[in-house]
Amino acid sequence: MSGQIYGIRAILEAIEAEQPINKIFLQKGLKGDLFRELEVTLKKKRISCSYVPIEKLNRLTRNNHQGAVAQISPVQFHNFESLVENVVQNEEKPFFLLLDQVSDVRNFGAIIRTAECCGVHGIIVPKTGAAPITDDTVKTSAGAVFNVPIAKVDHLKDAIFYLQSTNISVIAATEKTEEEIYDVNMAGPTAIVMGAEDKGISPSVLKLVDGSAKLPLLGKIGSLNVSVACGVFLYEVVRQRRK
Structure with a gap:
């Protein structure tokens, strides 16, 4: 550990x-x-x-x-550009997850676990402000942290530009949109961006994405835990790709 x-x-x-x-x-x-x-x-x-x-x-x-x-950290981090290049060369439909300042280690672990189950090819986090990988992260991920490549980058904005240059569509999970998750095409090469527990996705990142989507909330609570919301988004990608 x-x-x-x-x-x-x-x-x-x-x-x-x-x-x-x-x-x-x-x-x-x-x-x-x-x-x-x-x-x-x-x-x-x-x-x-x-x-x-x-x-x-x-x-x-x-x-x-x-x-x-x-x-x-109990795991080695991957070089971002090498990771993307390898996935693009070997996978028909690359699938990435970007986390914008998700800072809770247990949320991070739960997200990693779901990402592994959904076949995500890599998770990308910023070097500053992101949750570290601790023993709690490892436990919450049920060991999935050792199966999903994780890359750290100086700025998520640069990572988004790089992904877009390889024809990967970057979709933001945000309530600041009229588009619902079920109306956005995520069947092709896709990267999902999830925001921080308290602030969501930063405005500078939102300006760069190719599209955005929100979850319909039918109850009185105005938001979901980020790890739960992330799970819904990732499995919607899986659903669309299985059509």
Whole structure:
């Protein structure tokens, strides 16, 4: 499962070795040249970090952490462009899922599980703001996290442009549309975009998609949990393709 690396130099070496780092916790108020080097490297590599009290770091590890603890992902992430290229070359109808700032690890795990069951060829998430892959993610996914390729990108917008350049239609799941899910053609090469639990899909991403669709809500509650909504969208793609 996921593990930890502690100590500034050890973390710098892990970054250099391209270890799949989920997140880094840094001690508030810490100074020093090596610490500054780590901060600069994290910013350059767009690795998420949080500044926390030393008590938090002491709870994370009993070892000499030197003011820095990194959480390592239990899975290796795929190169986005290589993943898309491979799928396009080998699959008649590529099927991708993009997650825009989905931050809850259990929702992430549930989404991965459904994606695997629906035959999704790859999940794409941003490097910052997305839920990490933790032990809870692995458990909630029922192990599906090891079967579905996951790629991290600097910006989802660039990923959308790249998918569109390979003739993959990008469809946003959003209530900000008049089109219902059952009226949108998703039988061909398709990428579905799901938004964050609280904010939905960001406006800058919505401007780029090829189409959008919403779920009909017939009760008094105004929205579904993102993992449930995602399941409905993914299985609608499956339904359309089985016609």
